[in-house]
Amino acid sequence: DVKVTQSSRYLVKRTGEKVFLECVQDMDHENMFWYRQDPGLGLRLIYFSYDVKMKEKGDIPEGYSVSREKKERFSLILESASTNQTSMYLCASSTRTGIRSLHFGNGTRLTVT
Amino acid sequence: SQQGEEDPQALSIQEGENATMNCSYKTSINNLQWYRQNSGRGLVHLILIRSNEREKHSGRLRVTLDTSKKSSSLLITASRAADTASYFCATELGSGNTPLVFGKGTRLSVIA
Numbered sequence: 001d002v003k004v005t006q007s008s009r010y011l012v013k014r015t016g017e018k019v020f021l022e023c024v025q026d027m028d029h030e031n032m033f034w035y036r037q038d039p040g041l042g043l044r045l046i047y048f049s050y051d052v053k054m055k056e057k058g059d060i061p062e063g064y065s066v067s068r069e070k071k072e073r074f075s076l077i078l079e080s081a082s083t084n085q086t087s088m089y090l091c092a093s094s095t096r097t098g099i100r101s102l103h104f105g106n107g108t109r110l111t112v113t
Numbered sequence: 114s115q116q117g118e119e120d121p122q123a124l125s126i127q128e129g130e131n132a133t134m135n136c137s138y139k140t141s142i143n144n145l146q147w148y149r150q151n152s153g154r155g156l157v158h159l160i161l162i163r164s165n166e167r168e169k170h171s172g173r174l175r176v177t178l179d180t181s182k183k184s185s186s187l188l189i190t191a192s193r194a195a196d197t198a199s200y201f202c203a204t205e206l207g208s209g210n211t212p213l214v215f216g217k218g219t220r221l222s223v224i225a
Contacts, residue, residue, distance in 0.1 A: 004155070033212060042217035043156075043201070050210060058212065090155055096210055101146055102203075104155030 003027070006091050006105035013112050019078040021108050023091030029103070030096035032074035034058075034066065037088040037107075049074055050096065081112045117145075117202040117216030125222040132189040134219040136202030137182075143205040145178060146213065147187050150199045159187075159200075194225040 007022035025032065033048040035058075045058030047066040055066050063085060067075040074093075078085055088109050092102040120135045136145070144163045148156040162169045162178045162185065169176045175188040189196055199220050203213040 031210065035215075040217070043215040045212055045214075048212050092156075099161060100205065100210070100213075101158040101161055102148075102156070102213060104157070106155045107153070109153075 004091055004093055004103050004105040006089075006108050008108050009106065011108055011110045013078075013081050013110065015082060015112055017078075017081050017112075019081050019110065019112075021076040021078075021089055021091075021110070023074045023076070023105055024072050025074075025093040025103070026072065027093065027103070028071065029093035030071070031094045031100070032068065033092045033094075033102065034064075034074065034076045035090045035092065036060070037090055043090065046076065081110075083112050086110060086112045117204050117214065119200070119202055119216045119219040121219060122217070123220040123222070125224065126192055128192060128194055128223055128225050130192055132192050132196070132221055132223070134187045134200050134221070136185045136187070136216055138185075138202075138204050139183065140206060141180075143207060145176075145185050146203045146205070147174075147176060147185075148201045148203060148215075150201065150218070152198070156201060189221075192221075192223045194223050197221060197223045 004025045034046040035043040049055050049068045065077045088107050090107045091105045094100045117136045117138045146161045147159045150156045160171045162176050173190045178185045199218040201218045203215045
């Protein structure tokens with residue numbers, strides 16, 4: 001069974017801090033995604049990656065960057081955290097071909113104070 | 114960009130009743146998927162229906178797709194308290210390797 005692991009369930013950071021959210025998947029999936037989820041707004045795509053060292057902007061990339069140095073790991077970076085980045089962050093992975101359903105981690109609830 | 118929109122936003126039913134959730138979308142799709150999210154957890158894939166399919170079943174789940182109306186419905190039969198969760202539709206647009214676009218979800222409460 002596919003496992004997507006996010007390094008932290010809860011995280012509290014201060015405004016201006018650099019924040020790293022880590023995500024690891026164990027099924028050799030090519031595709032990896034970062035979403036944020038906010039009440040009333042649903043899931044919004046921040047960044048995604050179809051291969052190592054590749055990244056593509058999603059719908060709301062401002063204030064974020066990503067890193068994919070290894071196939072199994074996709075990191076989301078908040079260069080300078082702000083209070084409006086307080087949210088639930090969800091990482092997901094999928095295959096590149098065939099049925100591309102997403103496998104999600106359990107999420108990281110980030111609070112920026 | 115929001116592609117799918119679920120309806121209703123919230124639904125409350127008694128255990129044993131059927132629950133129906135609807136999803137409308139705007140552009141042509143390759144497939145449509147339904148996901149479930151328990152409170153505070155990640156999403157779990159439930160079922161996928163391709164654009165050339167009209168109906169699909171999986172256990173107590175029944176999904177329909179009407180591409181002419183650009184809409185889908187998810188029916189959960191004989192609901193249980195454990196079905197309480199948020200349900201999201203997600204669309205894969207066109208062909209090729211494109212990200213899914215999620216709706217805002219329907220919050221289902223099943224009362225025992």
